[in-house]
Amino acid sequence: DVVMTQSPLSLPVTPGEPASISCRSNQSLLQSNGYHYLNWYLQKPGQSPQLLIFLSSDRASGVPDRFRGSGSGTDFTLKISRVEAEDVGIYYCMQTLQTPHTFGQGTKVEIK
């Protein structure tokens, strides 16, 4: 299985400030078509996960542009340009290049 490793696992943030989460895979997520099969989900407290970013850098419908996904190969990053209070929750990266699709451990983002 492809192993996904996120850091940090806990991220206290200040509203209005930027935040960044790293996700690494133990093998490249680049497909021959040029796409990286890496998604980001946010699970807000008490809610189901919601898709933020797919194919490494494409924002899902309705996702604010303060969320930006980037990266290549085995290293990926989710950046929030200016954190808002509603952004708290657990962020998961997920690879879908190979089955079984696998998630990172999650990064808990909370307000300082």
Added chain:
Amino acid sequence: EVQLVQSGPEVKKPGESLKISCKGFGYDFSGYWIGWVRQVPGKGLEWMGIMYPGDSDTRYSPSFQGLVTISADKSISTAYLQLSSLKASDTALYYCAAGDFYYFDYWGQGTLVTVSS
């Protein structure tokens, strides 16, 4: 509006079986992949498997192969997750999710399964 509505919470005894349902609304049920994700209380997300209702193409995680069965009834836009020989360690929240094979756009509300003697 796309919605996935899952069946309600369940309490089962060890060794029993269970079938959870997930009904899709507002989209072409046969044309989107449906997957199942497990979340043990307080823990992360685990991908269990995925199915394309249009042709019943199904893939399982090796961690769950033989322990669960994913199925669907296109006529009523409903997917199912069957869990067999339940153990206490199967106590978890089970989510269905729909979308492309490579990412899930839509998620159900989750079904809490508690296994206890």
